[in-house]
Amino acid sequence: MAVTVKTFTSVSEAAGALSSDRTARYLGGGTLVMRALNEGDVSISTVVRAQDQALTRFDASGPRITLGAGVTFARVLAERDLGFLHAPARSIGGPAVRNMGTVGGNLFAPNPYGDFTVALLALDATVAVQGGFGSRDVGIEEFLQARDRQSGTLVLSISCTRPASTGAFRYRKIARIKPKGGSVITLAAHLPISGGRIAGARIALGSMAPTQIRARAAERALEGQPLDAAAIAAAASAATEGTSPSDNALGSAWYRREIVGVHLRRLLSGQE
Amino acid sequence: MSKIPLQFRHNGRDVAIFVDGGTNLLVALRELIGDMTPKFGCGQGGCGTCSVLIDGELHLSCLTLAESVAGRSIETLDGMKLGPNLHPLQRAFADNFAAQCGYCTPGMLMAAKALLDRNPSPSRDEVIEAISGNICRCTGYEPIINAILAAAGGRVSA
Numbered sequence: 526m527a528v529t530v531k532t533f534t535s536v537s538e539a540a541g542a543l544s545s546d547r548t549a550r551y552l553g554g555g556t557l558v559m560r561a562l563n564e565g566d567v568s569i570s571t572v573v574r575a576q577d578q579a580l581t582r583f584d585a586s587g588p589r590i591t592l593g594a595g596v597t598f599a600r601v602l603a604e605r606d607l608g609f610l611h612a613p614a615r616s617i618g619g620p621a622v623r624n625m626g627t628v629g630g631n632l633f634a635p636n637p638y639g640d641f642t643v644a645l646l647a648l649d650a651t652v653a654v655q656g657g658f659g660s661r662d663v664g665i666e667e668f669l670q671a672r673d674r675q676s677g678t679l680v681l682s683i684s685c686t687r688p689a690s691t692g693a694f695r696y697r698k699i700a701r702i703k704p705k706g707g708s709v710i711t712l713a714a715h716l717p718i719s720g721g722r723i724a725g726a727r728i729a730l731g732s733m734a735p736t737q738i739r740a741r742a743a744e745r746a747l748e749g750q751p752l753d754a755a756a757i758a759a760a761a762s763a764a765t766e767g768t769s770p771s772d773n774a775l776g777s778a779w780y781r782r783e784i785v786g787v788h789l790r791r792l793l794s795g796q797e
Numbered sequence: 798m799s800k801i802p803l804q805f806r807h808n809g810r811d812v813a814i815f816v817d818g819g820t821n822l823l824v825a826l827r828e829l830i831g832d833m834t835p836k837f838g839c840g841q842g843g844c845g846t847c848s849v850l851i852d853g854e855l856h857l858s859c860l861t862l863a864e865s866v867a868g869r870s871i872e873t874l875d876g877m878k879l880g881p882n883l884h885p886l887q888r889a890f891a892d893n894f895a896a897q898c899g900y901c902t903p904g905m906l907m908a909a910k911a912l913l914d915r916n917p918s919p920s921r922d923e924v925i926e927a928i929s930g931n932i933c934r935c936t937g938y939e940p941i942i943n944a945i946l947a948a949a950g951g952r953v954s955a
Contacts, residue, residue: 528819530801530864552862556842559860562819563840572819572862599854619930620908621848621855704929 528562532574536655539575540679544657549573551679553595553630556622580629580681583607591684594629598641601628609687609694613644613713616698619705629680632665633672636732637707637775640698642669643737646729647713648685648694654678669736693717697792698731699784701775708732709776710785712792716752723747728760728789733768733781742766743789752793761790805866807832808876816863823847823858826873834874834903838932845931848904849873855911857930874903877910886910889948890941897935904931909945918949 531549533539543549549571552558561569580595585606592601598614601607602623607614617623617631617640631641632652642665650665656678665683668675688694696713700706711731716723726747728740742763750756770781791797800815807830814829826832826849838844840859847859850872877884883891886909896902905928912919912927919927924945925938933941 527817530818530862532864552865555860555862555865556857559821559862560841563821563859574862574865618842619845620911620927621845621857621930622842624854625842625856625860704926 528570528572530572530574532576534576536575536577536579536679536681539573539577540655541657542571542573543679544677546571546573547677550676551575554597554625554627556618556626557630557633575679588687589684590687591682592628593682594627594680596628598623598626598628609691610641610644612696613641613698615704616640616696616700616711617705622705628683632668632680632683633675636735636771637709637773639737640708640711640731643711643729643731644694644696644713645683645685646737646739647696647715647727648688649715649727650683650685652683653681655681666739669738672736688715689717692795695792695795697788699788707773707775710770710781710788711737712785712788714789714792716747716793718752722749722751723756724749730764730768730785732776733770733785735769735771738767740764740767740789747793757790757793760793761786764789801864803863803867805868806870808872809870818864820863821859822849822856822861822863822866822871825863826858826871832873832875836900836903838900838904843932844901844904845908845928846901846904848907848931850907850911853911853914855908872907872910874906877906884910886913886945886948889944893940893944893947895937895940895944897933897937901931901933901935905933905941909948912945913949919945921946924949 531542550558550569552572552574580593583592583596598617601610601614646665651662652668653662694715698711699709708731713729715727717725726744728743730740731737743760746759746763747756764786765782770778772778803816804813835858836846838846842857842860849858852869908928908931924942
């Protein structure tokens with residue numbers, strides 16, 4: 526079925542169109558919306574686009590980086606200052622998908638996708654959105670919890686703190702098909718160290734719940750501890766707490782619960 | 798619903814067509830221009846057989862809104878041939894038995910061209926990475942990898 530495509534030059538016009546039409550979906554890189562159209566999703570009757578250059582800008586120069594929602598994964602990979610995000614960007618699709626898929630679109634990717642968002646969740650990102658109410662910043666966790674109700678909202682950019690050191694941020698995607706493929710589980714950890722102890726641990730999991738989630742029990746096990754074998758074992762044993770994975774072709778819920786602690790232990794231990 | 802006028806370059810030639818809103822580039826190429834070289838595989842971005850180059854960058858035509866290529870340059874396998882001669886990549890695919898059922902071949906060739914256009918001497922790992930979004934269900938990856946390396950002038954491993 527043909528849809529109406531509305532293209533705007535500014536994000537504010539696009540946000541207005543999006544918030545005033547319940548059947549409208551925003552088209553970023555196309556990997557979600559065009560797929561839905563190809564599959565005959567009749568709930569979409571309007572496609573909204575914005576050609577505002579603000580969406581493809583990024584600022585990676587300071588301690589806090591900001592990525593426009595339209596920045597592609599290929600662009601992230603091309604930027605040396607974004608090196609800490611290269612592993613999550615590289616773990617997504619093949620080259621064509623990385624040329625098309627965007628940071629903003631990944632926030633809406635359902636399981637077994639949305640791997641980049643797992644990294645952003647561990648980095649405690651903030652999502653700048655614009656809707657009929659104007660623009661505001663939302664914590665990524667709050668954004669993800671309300672993701673299904675965000676259809677009238679346009680994501681403008683995502684910002685997060687740059688990890689203090691290379692070892693402070695870790696990422697691992699478990700997939701059956703390499704180098705691409707959907708996620709069995711995805712893990713990311715941000716482990717700032719202060720005085721030899723972890724201060725402000727953030728662990729995020731993908732494919733372990735309907736949206737990407739924080740592993741709060743594992744974070745608590747690490748908080749205030751040195752990153753030693755005892756703390757890692759405690760975090761690994763707490764990894765399933767609060768999770769609610771589902772079965773799909775890549776793995777069963779049982780299997781995901783069985784392996785998440787193993788992979789969290791490997792991630793925290795620095796094992797390949 | 799009215800048709801939308803669309804102009805872009807297709808294999809070096811300007812084309813002008815009318816599309817329905819929401820039409821993907823693959824449908825526009827196959828059904829409106831008659832370029833049958835990009836294939837429909839999954840329609841989900843998972844198989845890569847619809848791969849084309851947009852302004853020299855590898856994209857999936859099934860996930861590209863046709864309207865978004867207005868004024869841009871599209872390359873497909875149909876434009877790869879050099880006059881009466883095969884492109885070196887096509888010749889290498891033939892010489893290295895890199896096509897079995899052949900359905901993945903157009904996408905594989907476009908992915909390979911995207912790679913060699915920016916990196917004329919790729920390593921084997923770089924070739925594998927470059928075609929990682931293109932599925933071959935005959936599992937003929939090894940001859941394909943060897944063909945791409947051969948076209949690049951690299952060593953063809955056994």
